[in-house]
Amino acid sequence: MNRARHLSITAAWLAGILSFAAWGLSDDGFDERAKGSGSPAVVSARFTPSILRFDRTTPFTLTAKIGNGVADRVVLTQENGSETAMRDDGTQGDAVAGDGVYTVQLPAALAVAGLQADDVYRKFIGYIDAYVGTSRASRYNTFASIWGAEMGVVNVVTASATAHYSNYVLNIVDPTSFAAGPGDFQSVVSKLYQVLPDQFDFVDVVFDGIHVGNRFHFAVRNDVSGLGMAISNNGGQYGSASRLKGISAFPVNNIFDTVDPGHSHEIGHQWINFLKQAQLATGKPHWPYSTLASGTMGFSIPGSLAGGEYGCVLTPVAAGLQAQKRTQAKVFKDLDLYLMGLLPANQVATHYVFKDQVAAASTSCMGTLPYSLFNAISINDIIASDGPRSPAYPNTQKDFKVAVLVVSDAKLSPEAMAHYHWFAKRAEATELVATHLGFTKESSAPWYLQTGQRSTLSARLRDGAGAGTxxxxxxxxxxxxxxxxxxxxxxxxxxxxxxxxxxWNPTGKNFKAYARHDHPSTAKPVCRFYGSVSPGPNSHFFTADASECAWLKQIQAQTPAGQPRWNYEEIAFAIDVPANGSCPASAPVPIYRVYNDRAAQNDSNHRYATDTTVYQQMIGQAWKGEGVVMCAPS
Structure with a gap:
């Protein structure tokens, strides 16, 4: 079957290849090669272990397979310029001499020392440089993937000897597919449906290593007209009888992040851009240089299908289009949202496409550009060419599910499962989130915000009682x-x-809850607050009530530090909450809260009782009963 693959140049792929600085294209690259064919370069690489613990102290191994020619020398060049030889002589950790796979053993500190929050668990290691003679033929940027303590250890269900899954990630052990890289998706994705039901709109196939190449998306099923693409249904070839729409591939594990704009971009390719309208069709599968190109879907780099990041926002004003560099997180444009079924046609503005796409690449992003440089395209022009979208808003799907499938050649470690679980769960974020892709660190809008709060994206694979740690x-x-x-x-x-x-003496009156990072969707995060030794209150307070948590945070912000107040510490755990005073069957153990009523003495304290006997005893000691506030699993 012929699959159209929709590629995207991310911030991680542009160095040494292209530079469109006027439009804010990043020059951060993974792959830099000498001009001409046959230059030896990295075709695949891997870390062992694939995911490094943040507290690792023992060395790790980096291997790189060199293809497209023979290298005379391969080195890892660190940021400070120091070089470490990579070996292909069967010694010092290299498995087989002369097989084109180069190996180096590296100290743990290179990957984990100095790890910062804005690294987002991806640490730059150095450049894999391949030389022919004294000339560098290629350079590949390498980033280690890190497991951090906040990722925790997630509950993993063993479905078979080759399939294991948490709430948010399915690991398929398939050495053949792992070694081959992106290709036979029918075999890999079909294995998902041997474990999980046909309840996902999209599947992310992530390789637990590095196969040099960009991420891409292809449609499996399309039941929408008015997009410029044919109605089709190839879902059965992938094991999906009715729901699967498309597949996104991530050949490099450290460019996978469901909150990154690139992830939303790939899903966007399920609908965008296949239009036949003459001016817009020139940008397929992205947009041409235009008012559309500064959004999530970007523009198509001339001469290729790859997508570029167009950093110039063009705003219509009386004299033309005001050009300004984008300073906000990328989001989908109104035409994107229309094609996705999230906006009615009458809310799509007129868009403007540069008449000269070559000149557009070097046009300065400042000042006002006259309308004479552009073709104006209205939604009526698009409908005249491609027909109206059907089904049309509001009779369209708004909530989507994606399954994250990680392909490996051996069962993932607990740390690796938790690492991918963490990056998969970020799909459900509702606020701006820090991301790190290649050398680009930014605050990114998740799917929910990229769609203007019109759509949700869930990456949850399982739910209900016990679905968590x-x-x-x-x-x-x-x-x-x-x-x-x-x-x-x-x-x-x-x-x-x-x-x-x-x-402090243990009472033995403990109860069960869920880890804050791994819990059923019904469980609510529990906010932990502490007063202070002075001025107090010298006590902790816990609440699973989101509004109560927000209220206390607001009071904290409004109260000077020298006055008594509750100070937010963290999300302590997750737990179900009662409905009308009763606990659900999935979490049948009521947790009662009592209060000592000593705010006037600046001595407030609460107890969270696990049974009615203790609850009544505390009330008998003049504590105030506040009823059932949480519901614990049995």
């Missing part, structure tokens, strides 16, 4: 204070238990 919420009592304290942090609980001189 259980944690124990321990209780301690300090007789000297007559205070109770809860913690879901096992290390904190162990420390308190091991240091009785601190005055």
């Amino acid at each position: 259980y944690v124990t919420v321990f209780e301690f009592f300090a007789p000297s204070l007559n205070h109770y304290f809860r913690t879901a942090n096992a290390e904190e609980a162990a420390w308190l238990s091991a240091n009785p001189s601190l005055g």
